[in-house]
Amino acid sequence: xxxxxxxxDAILDPGGITxxxxxxVRLQPIGTKLASxxxxxxxxxxxxxxxxxxxxxxxxxxxxxxxxxxxxxAAALASAPMSVRLALNVHASTLARDADFxxxxxxxxxxxxxxxxxxxxxIVEHAPxxxxxxxxxxxxxxxxxxxxxxxxxxxxxxSNFKMMLDVxxxxxxxxxxxxDGCHEDRDRQAVLRMICDLAAHFEAEIVAEGVENEAVVETxxxxxxxxxxxxxxxxxxxxxxxxxxxxxxx
Amino acid sequence: MxxxxxxxxxxxxxxxxxxxxxxxxxxxxxxxxxxxYQVDGAFELEEAQALLANYEYxxxxxxxxxxxxxxxxxxxxxxxxxQRCARTRVILLSAFGTPDIERESYNRGADAFLQKPxxxxxxxxxxxxxxxx
Numbered sequence: 001x002x003x004x005x006x007x008x009d010a011i012l013d014p015g016g017i018t019x020x021x022x023x024x025v026r027l028q029p030i031g032t033k034l035a036s037x038x039x040x041x042x043x044x045x046x047x048x049x050x051x052x053x054x055x056x057x058x059x060x061x062x063x064x065x066x067x068x069x070x071x072x073x074a075a076a077l078a079s080a081p082m083s084v085r086l087a088l089n090v091h092a093s094t095l096a097r098d099a100d101f102x103x104x105x106x107x108x109x110x111x112x113x114x115x116x117x118x119x120x121x122x123i124v125e126h127a128p129x130x131x132x133x134x135x136x137x138x139x140x141x142x143x144x145x146x147x148x149x150x151x152x153x154x155x156x157x158x159s160n161f162k163m164m165l166d167v168x169x170x171x172x173x174x175x176x177x178x179x180d181g182c183h184e185d186r187d188r189q190a191v192l193r194m195i196c197d198l199a200a201h202f203e204a205e206i207v208a209e210g211v212e213n214e215a216v217v218e219t220x221x222x223x224x225x226x227x228x229x230x231x232x233x234x235x236x237x238x239x240x241x242x243x244x245x246x247x248x249x250x
Numbered sequence: 251m252x253x254x255x256x257x258x259x260x261x262x263x264x265x266x267x268x269x270x271x272x273x274x275x276x277x278x279x280x281x282x283x284x285x286x287y288q289v290d291g292a293f294e295l296e297e298a299q300a301l302l303a304n305y306e307y308x309x310x311x312x313x314x315x316x317x318x319x320x321x322x323x324x325x326x327x328x329x330x331x332x333q334r335c336a337r338t339r340v341i342l343l344s345a346f347g348t349p350d351i352e353r354e355s356y357n358r359g360a361d362a363f364l365q366k367p368x369x370x371x372x373x374x375x376x377x378x379x380x381x382x383x
Contacts, residue, residue, distance in 0.1 A: 007297055048290065048301055057300035 008062055010044045011055070012071050018042045019076040020236035023245060024087070024207055024229045027221060034249040035227055036085035036120065039076035040236050060126055065091040066098045073105065077112045079239035081246040085118050087150060092125035092163075095138035102141050117146035123167055124152045132166070139167060150207070154195060164198065172199050176210020176230070183215040192223045263381055264288045264305065268298040268312035268327060269343075278311065281370045282377075295323040302330050307338050309377055313366075314344035314351065322351065325358055332359040339380040343368065 010016050020040045025032040043049025049058060059068045069090050080086050094101055109116050121142055142149060150171035151163060155178055164172070174195055182188040192208075199206045208220050211230030220228060237245060265287045267278045275291040282289045290305070292298040295316050302310075310331055314324035324342045331338045342355050345366035355363045361380050364373065 006294060048292065048297060051304065053304045054300045057303045058296050061296035061299055 007044075007047065007049065007058065008064060008067075010047065011049060011059075012067060013044075016044050017068075017071050017075040018045070019072070019079055020238060021076075021080065021086075021242035022229060022236040023234040023242075024227060025233045027217070027226045027228065032228075032233060034084065034245065036087055037081070037242055037246070038087040038122070038229065039072070039080065039089070041072040041075065041089075066094045066101070069094045070098075070101070070104060074108055077108050077114055080112070080114065081239070081243040082114070083250065084246045085120060085148075086114070087120040087122050089122045089124050089152065092123050092135055095121075095123070095142075096131040096135035099134070102138060102145075106145070120148040120150050120171065122150040122152045122171075122173065123163070123169070125163070126157055136166060155191065164202070168202055169204050171207055171227075172202075172204050173207045173209055173229075174225075179208045179210045179216060179220070179230075180212070181216075183213075183219040189219065189223065192220070192225070196224050262286055262288050263308040264290070265377070266290050266292065266298065266301060266305075266307045266310045266312075268292045268295075268310065268316065268324075270294070270313065270316045274313075278370065278373075282374065285374060295326060298327055299330055302327075302334055306335055307331075308381055309339045309341070311341045311343065311373065311377065314342050314355075315346060325351075325354060328355060328358040328360045339377075339383075341373065341376060341380070343373075 018041070020042060021037040022040055023034055024036045024038060026035040040052060041055065042052060043055040049055040059065055073088050076086070076088060106116060109119065139149060148170040149167060150173055151167050151169040152173045153175045154164070154172045156175050172195060174192065178188055178191050182192060196206060205227055206225045207227040207229055208225050209229050211217060211220065211228045211232050213232060217228065217232070234245070265282055267275050267282070267289060269275050269278070270293055272293065275293065279289045279291050290301055292301055298312065310327060312324045312327045315321040316323040324344070328340050328342065331340050339361045340359065341362045341364060342360045343364050343366050344351070347363060347365055352363045362376050364376070
């Protein structure tokens with residue numbers, strides 16, 4: 001029996017995407033404070049696409065980033081907790097190619113009674129080229145709406161200096177590749193310091209991803225980074241658990 | 251299935267089965283899991299490529315044709331496997347193999363090219379032999 005449906009159909013079917021929410025915290029003089037939740041996506045249960053990396057590698061190979069970005073955002077905002085900043089992952093190519101993406105984002109937020117000013121769009125990209133002019137126009141429109149912009153995976157792949165200049169992000173998300181083990185690696189510390197200097201120049205904040213132990217926290221803090229994300233502060237949570245976390249943090 | 255006649259149980263090695271026919275993937279998965287392998291299944295070229303990008307496999311068993319008439323996606327899988335992990339073994343299966351395609355498969359780095367239909371036990375024997383090399 002030949003499969004009648006490609007995996008993409010299952011991903012795009014209602015319920016195909018399960019949203020989860022990972023806390024991003026700000027270090028305080030004592031303890032931490034919930035700063036935002038990054039909305040992450042898992043593919044259909046029981047499929048290979050439950051693993052986010054497999055899901056998005058597949059989507060990029062199919063060149064269906066736009067459709068899947070929309071599906072992930074619709075699923076995330078439909079279940080997201082209120083009264084907290086929400087970070088949504090969007091491919092740069094989606095912003096460039098999908099002229100209706102921003103109206104879709106506004107409408108989806110409105111339907112779920114979420115103010116767009118509480119949204120951060122995290123730009124991800126793995127496969128150039130795309131329409132640079134359309135992309136820059138979309139960024140301007142997002143800013144006009146009061147939506148913050150973050151650049152994901154800074155230092156890797158397409159999240160390079162050019163992207164930094166083009167996007168001029170409010171947040172630079174430093175990939176775990178540079179964070180993991182930074183407490184015992186002077187080279188990684190040098191890279192982090194350089195990114196901090198760039199962030200200061202762009203008046204952006206840094207979010208360190210993949211923070212998993214206290215020694216790394218100490219090094220990041222000494223470097224001037226206070227926004228952190230990783231298993232040390234919380235794994236991706238179900239919508240119900242994320243709502244409870246937001247409630248407890250209020 | 252005659253469990254007694256199967257090859258001996260091997261240590262848990264990771265195997266990827268790629269075929270556009272659901273029943274074939276299911277049957278092969280069941281058979282190889284019973285032999286002690288950890289098995290993933292994929293139904294499309296891009297699904298297989300996404301798995302290969304994220305996991306390291308000891309063996310890939312792929313159908314040559316994944317998209318209907320004339321497809322030779324299995325050759326792309328062989329190329330992808332060898333680009334990512336030289337030690338991964340690849341068996342290509344095809345009901346439509348020609349000498350030219352078989353030659354091309356070996357040129358691209360396939361370790362075995364088998365004509366379909368092929369008994370599961372025979373595929374398992376070849377798989378085990380490749381993994382022991």
